[in-house]
Amino acid sequence: MAEKKEIITLLDEIADLLEFRSENPFKISAFRNGANTIRKISEDINELVNSGKLKEVKGIGKGIYTVVEEYCSHGFSTALEELKIDIPDSLFEIFQIRGLGPKKIAQLFNQENIRSVEELKTACTDNRLSSVKGFGEKIQKKILDEIKQLEVNRNFLLIHFAEREAEKIKDLLSGISVIKKYEFTGEVRRTREVFSSLEVVVLIEAYKTEELISALKDKIIIDEIDEGTIKSNSTFNLPLTMYIVHSENHFINRLFETTGSKEFLRHLNYSHEKHDGNSEEEIFDKMNSIKVAPEMREEEFFSITKAELKKSSNLTGEQLKGFFHFHTTYSDGMNSIEEMVSAAKNLGYDYFAVCDHSKTAAYANGLSAQRILQQKNEIEEITSKHNWKLLQGIESDILTNGDLDYPTEILQAFQFVVASVHSNFSLSEDDMTKRIIRAIENPFTDVLGHPTGRLLLHRAPYKHTIKKIIDACSRNKVAIEINAHPNRLDLDWRNIFYAREQGCLFSINADAHSIENILLARYGITVARKGGIQPEEVINCFSYKDFIKFLNRKVTRKVEDK
DNA sequence: GCCGTTTTCGGCCCGACTGTTTTCAGTCG
Numbered sequence: 001m002a003e004k005k006e007i008i009t010l011l012d013e014i015a016d017l018l019e020f021r022s023e024n025p026f027k028i029s030a031f032r033n034g035a036n037t038i039r040k041i042s043e044d045i046n047e048l049v050n051s052g053k054l055k056e057v058k059g060i061g062k063g064i065y066t067v068v069e070e071y072c073s074h075g076f077s078t079a080l081e082e083l084k085i086d087i088p089d090s091l092f093e094i095f096q097i098r099g100l101g102p103k104k105i106a107q108l109f110n111q112e113n114i115r116s117v118e119e120l121k122t123a124c125t126d127n128r129l130s131s132v133k134g135f136g137e138k139i140q141k142k143i144l145d146e147i148k149q150l151e152v153n154r155n156f157l158l159i160h161f162a163e164r165e166a167e168k169i170k171d172l173l174s175g176i177s178v179i180k181k182y183e184f185t186g187e188v189r190r191t192r193e194v195f196s197s198l199e200v201v202v203l204i205e206a207y208k209t210e211e212l213i214s215a216l217k218d219k220i221i222i223d224e225i226d227e228g229t230i231k232s233n234s235t236f237n238l239p240l241t242m243y244i245v246h247s248e249n250h251f252i253n254r255l256f257e258t259t260g261s262k263e264f265l266r267h268l269n270y271s272h273e274k275h276d277g278n279s280e281e282e283i284f285d286k287m288n289s290i291k292v293a294p295e296m297r298e299e300e301f302f303s304i305t306k307a308e309l310k311k312s313s314n315l316t317g318e319q320l321k322g323f324f325h326f327h328t329t330y331s332d333g334m335n336s337i338e339e340m341v342s343a344a345k346n347l348g349y350d351y352f353a354v355c356d357h358s359k360t361a362a363y364a365n366g367l368s369a370q371r372i373l374q375q376k377n378e379i380e381e382i383t384s385k386h387n388w389k390l391l392q393g394i395e396s397d398i399l400t401n402g403d404l405d406y407p408t409e410i411l412q413a414f415q416f417v418v419a420s421v422h423s424n425f426s427l428s429e430d431d432m433t434k435r436i437i438r439a440i441e442n443p444f445t446d447v448l449g450h451p452t453g454r455l456l457l458h459r460a461p462y463k464h465t466i467k468k469i470i471d472a473c474s475r476n477k478v479a480i481e482i483n484a485h486p487n488r489l490d491l492d493w494r495n496i497f498y499a500r501e502q503g504c505l506f507s508i509n510a511d512a513h514s515i516e517n518i519l520l521a522r523y524g525i526t527v528a529r530k531g532g533i534q535p536e537e538v539i540n541c542f543s544y545k546d547f548i549k550f551l552n553r554k555v556t557r558k559v560e561d562k
Numbered sequence: 563g564c565c566g567t568t569t570t571c572g573g574c575c576c577g578a579c580t581g582t583t584t585t586c587a588g589t590c591g
Contacts, residue, residue, distance in 0.1 A: 018563095024563080025574095025575085026563070026564085026573085026574060026575080027563045027564090028563090029563090029564095029574080029575070030563035030564055030574090031563075033563090033564080034563085034564090058564090058565085059564070059565090060564085061563060061564045061565080062563085062564090063563050063564080064563070064564085098589085098590085099580090099588090099589070099590090100588095100589085101588060101589050101590085102588095103587080103588060103589090104587095104588070104589085133582090134581090134582065134583090134587075134588085135581090135582085136581060136582060136583095138580085138581060138582085139580090139581070139582085142581095361591080362576055362577070362578095362591095363576065363577080363590085363591055364591080422591065423578075423579090423591070424578080424579080425591095426579085426580090
């Protein structure tokens, strides 16, 4: 048994190593293509292997099938291991540095004997790399910057990976009988976008502490036992701190003082002696503060200028009725329109706007004018078959000059338009801001997609002035996307407060490329809640009638009012 | 390695961008 993701990683890794070893370029792309083919398969990969049906899939031949079959049955790949011979494990971290591909890494390894990120860093600091053929000062500087970022990122996990670690900890703690109750605190309770630690408050009887420690020692490595604190740094993919308390009152107070960020507590002049309470409300009361939701207990909370925007969010996942900005097999999605909508409907969504990639996104199989028509016909067929409220939208690329990548006559045929930047990221701050604002000013734009372009722990946002962009969204009645993909979580929650002050609307979108992805919307909810967003500020929470009103606020669109 | 045929070898192959070159290789979305 193997997970689909593992197979994809395996084939990509083989492709990287083949390239590192300067093998036949077509063989390399066969493996990359194999990885992409598997990525697009929606059936269970193990079943396809067992039944031999994988062999029939275009792009999977005898060679790749053998690799996948071996991995599924035995959990390893002889082909991969053979490619790894004579390569130190430390080299693989270099593959994470953007701008360095297999060929450049091979050059560094073979010519300069660079075998790890550390050695690469030294070579750059000693200015050794700028004189290597094919490298130069700019690349050397870029590598150093990337290494710096990598060193910071090493200490963080994305939210969906951190969640997995938290689940393991839940399993661990639930299995220890002396624990009366526990609750996650710190970054988990604040629902940060990336995590550097996992913290839990644990309640037990005082005389059972030794019993707890011995039960823990059976299952995890304990690195530190301090007064009331137990730490395990290496058992999970994030360091774990457990705060051990022996009374309900202590539980509440420990939970309170470990939830808010240090800056948040400092702003409130919090001290645990003076502000001890039997509930969090009581603690806030003692500080003469309104009650602040756990997820909003950040320094940024104090930048909110309008009192009514400090209210906790009432938003929940069940309130999302509109399912937008999802991709299908028409572009780079894994599932058909019908499969996507049907799955979303089962999860409680009521109306839908498919938004495949536009023509400029060639790498993602973006839609040509002809294929837009084809899709339109299919949508008409499906809607009449199921009586679905399904609209044809598009995720249109914002070109370098700020135009969307279809002429007006095509744009006006869409019923919903998400405008996003997918290329040419390195404009100056001024140029990028103007580019995005021009797209916002386009009368057909409904939503600004992933506004900052960041990929968490991977790529910094492009240079831009976010306040000017938010102002433009407010002026032009364009909703700002909260892209819920764990890699993005973009708009950053820190900018939500300002956007709300300008009266902006938001659109929470999973940017789903598969049925499984639909569930990612929940991370968008956590981000929105962190910014205090209420359901009436989210276009996905509108009734279908109000959503149509929203669509027709600037241009008239033909939408059947079902 | 995969595909497909006028079938067992020959062709396959995004395109823009960047930084290095001096006409291109490598990377990336």
